[in-house]
Amino acid sequence: MEEDARPVSGPVRGGSSSQASCHADRTSVSAVPESISSLKQLAASRPRSINDLLRSAGLRWRVRLVHRMALQIRDTHHGRIPRGRRELEALAGVGPYVAGAVRCFAYGEADELLDTNTIRSASRVFGLQATDSSRRSRVFRDALRSLLDRGHPREFNLALLDLAALICRPRSPLCASCPVCTECQYGRRATLSRELRQ
Numbered sequence: 001m002e003e004d005a006r007p008v009s010g011p012v013r014g015g016s017s018s019q020a021s022c023h024a025d026r027t028s029v030s031a032v033p034e035s036i037s038s039l040k041q042l043a044a045s046r047p048r049s050i051n052d053l054l055r056s057a058g059l060r061w062r063v064r065l066v067h068r069m070a071l072q073i074r075d076t077h078h079g080r081i082p083r084g085r086r087e088l089e090a091l092a093g094v095g096p097y098v099a100g101a102v103r104c105f106a107y108g109e110a111d112e113l114l115d116t117n118t119i120r121s122a123s124r125v126f127g128l129q130a131t132d133s134s135r136r137s138r139v140f141r142d143a144l145r146s147l148l149d150r151g152h153p154r155e156f157n158l159a160l161l162d163l164a165a166l167i168c169r170p171r172s173p174l175c176a177s178c179p180v181c182t183e184c185q186y187g188r189r190a191t192l193s194r195e196l197r198q
């Protein structure tokens with residue numbers, strides 16, 4: 001990834017899982033002005049001007065982290081966003097979710113994405129108990145990895161993010177409209193109880 005590549009683009013969201021849907025994330029990130037389209041420019045900016053640029057995207061709380069990250073990429077990685085998970089997670093403000101998203105969406109790597117929404121869907125599909133630490137859980141990582149379409153990781157992860165946010169909602173999931181209902185433990189139970197009520 002070249003230095004001029006947009007440092008914040010696509011469905012990569014801000015570090016930790018938020019309550020916002022991935023649709024909202026894409027909308028807000030796409031609102032980042034074009035004037036921060038260069039990592040070099042970002043690294044050279046004062047935090048106050050980065051604040052002005054990120055405010056419209058609702059990312060104001062990440063200003064200092066974004067600035068530190070840009071400096072690290074400029075100084076440690078010759079202005080190129082690293083591809084390796086370890087190198088990515090060593091950047092300021094980058095955790096497993098963002099590292100996986102960068103690897104998948106920017107580099108096409110077959111990485112699974114663990115966030116609140118995908119974990120919720122995986123917990124329902126596989127009948128697993130989700131906890132606060134599930135984002136770092138090997139069980140959930142392996143579960144999502146087993147679903148991943150390794151030939152089309154970008155498409156798969158975008159579809160999963162949409163499914164988790166829009167259909168497999170936290171409350172009242174739309175199991176009757178879900179394309180994976182027959183593969184899902186929760187969905188099969190929901191279908192059975194619906195049929196019993198009829």
Ligand code: SF4
Nearest residue numbers: 168175178181184187
């Ligand atoms: S069937 Fe229901 S619980 Fe299962 S993934 Fe689809 S929406 Fe979620």
